[in-house]
Amino acid sequence: MLACVRATGLKLTPQRMAIVRELAADPTHPTAQELFERLRPALPTMSFATVYNTLDALASAGLCAALSLAPGPSRFDPNMKPHHHAVCDRCGEVRDIPSDAHRAAAVARALPAAPGFEVRSVEQIYRGVCAACAAAGAQERRPGRASARARTS
Amino acid sequence: MLACVRATGLKLTPQRMAIVRELAADPTHPTAQELFERLRPALPTMSFATVYNTLDALASAGLCAALSLAPGPSRFDPNMKPHHHAVCDRCGEVRDIPSDAHRAAAVARALPAAPGFEVRSVEQIYRGVCAACAAAGAQERRPGRASARARTS
DNA sequence: AGCTTTAATTAGAAAGTTTCTCAGTTGCAA
DNA sequence: TTGCAACTGAGAAACTTTCTAATTAAAGCT
Structure with a gap:
């Protein structure tokens, strides 16, 4: 999946690599908040907006899907x-x-x-x-x- | 539909009657905001929270459905x-x-x-x-x- | 390796959505 | 009619998402 990020013209930053790896390994459709909290230990300076921006970029590129199936925050699905x-x-x-x-x-x-x-x-x-x-x-x-x-x- | 409101133990207030009438007549799945703005001329003192409370009560009673199918505010569906x-x-x-x-x-x-x-x-x-x-x-x-x-x- | 271009990141503010609090009011069953 | 429980109004608060502006860093080229 990381290679796909490059292929779509997105830059491969450490934040993105971490987000993509975490999301790809998770079948539970995490929210942006959940991903942010899980990655904070590894990337303590990462901003919450970066998680949103990255997930938005991934979804726009067709590499993941944003799900709004129930009230509450959007969930993200790596299974395309x-x-x-x-x-x-x-x-x-x-x-x-x-x-x-x-x-x-x-x-x-x-x-x-x-x-x-x-x-x-x-x-x-x-x-x-x-x-x-x-x-x-x-x-x-x-x-x-x-x-x-x-x-x- | 108004009779159904009584039947579920909900009190029939003017605000609720207006919301129910407006929602029942609308097949476009309005948001709470849209209903609030449409009803404001008739009920200028009605609070925005009342619209949410009422729609929530209606949905809990099974008289309408709250839809979260896309990003953005919930939409309400009178068709059960x-x-x-x-x-x-x-x-x-x-x-x-x-x-x-x-x-x-x-x-x-x-x-x-x-x-x-x-x-x-x-x-x-x-x-x-x-x-x-x-x-x-x-x-x-x-x-x-x-x-x-x-x-x- | 260094330079340039361009995009991404950070932090915080702001906007938008939903819920909560609480005092006062009102529907409605008795 | 009366009393109670439920509802309303107003605003604050919580939560979700987007935006801004300044800085930083990735990618491609020499």
């Missing part, structure tokens, strides 16, 4: 192969779900309900409760910004 | 029937897409890739460019928080 996501309404955890290859072929088909809308990708969102939250019981809620309203559609 | 969404990567517009009834039956099926995850709903997200943005040309971007990184997966 087509796939779906399972989102926990309690803790906000996002998990990859491999997509059936045959269904991915439906991408770019016109939407009868939205004439003129040019579809570039289709993803499926499975909303529910992850195993950990289910085990923790019904009274638990994730700290901070999540609440019952995290449920959508 | 199962359906999908088309999201414009440029302007952030969200449009309803009716769901095939037979596919909705797949809800609650276990996910082999995420054992223990209890699926409560499945929705499909079509990402792309809406007709208006496509007509406006490739150089246009939506104001504020959107950018190329709005693309996900």
Whole structure:
């Protein structure tokens, strides 16, 4: 993945290398804040804005994806192969779900309900409760910004 | 819908009636800010927090859905029937897409890739460019928080 | 290696979004 | 009608993201 960064014209700085390495190794879709805190010991002078800038640059270059699937901060996904996501309404955890290859072929088909809308990708969102939250019981809620309203559609 | 508000134990205040009426009549998935500004002429003393509180209460009661499908503020959806969404990567517009009834039956099926995850709903997200943005040309971007990184997966 | 160009980094401020506090008000069940 | 619990309004606070300006550093070329 590091080689890809160069290939897109982005400069290979130590901060970027660290961010890319950390993100590529992490399947849990970390937030910018989480990455920042994990990297702070190694790069104590790195600015928080650099994490945002870098993730934004990576996403713009098509090297990672920014996910906004639930309230709260964006999460970043190093997996650029087509796939779906399972989102926990309690803790906000996002998990990859491999997509059936045959269904991915439906991408770019016109939407009868939205004439003129040019579809570039289709993803499926499975909303529910992850195993950990289910085990923790019904009274638990994730700290901070999540609440019952995290449920959508 | 107003009757439903009472039915869930929520009190029927003038503010709530106005918010519910405005939201129910609007298929464009308005943000809290948009609703607040539209209602301000009629309810000039209403607080912005009241709009958030009310929408949160409605969503918790299952009378509307809070959508977080793209960067930027949450959008609210009065349509509680199962359906999908088309999201414009440029302007952030969200449009309803009716769901095939037979596919909705797949809800609650276990996910082999995420054992223990209890699926409560499945929705499909079509990402792309809406007709208006496509007509406006490739150089246009939506104001504020959107950018190329709005693309996900 | 040194120079140049250009992009990236830092730190902090600012903007935007959402939640919280608390005093005062009001819907509504009894 | 009365009392209680829930709601509202106003502002502050917390959180997320973007921006600014000055400095620093990477990449390509000699």
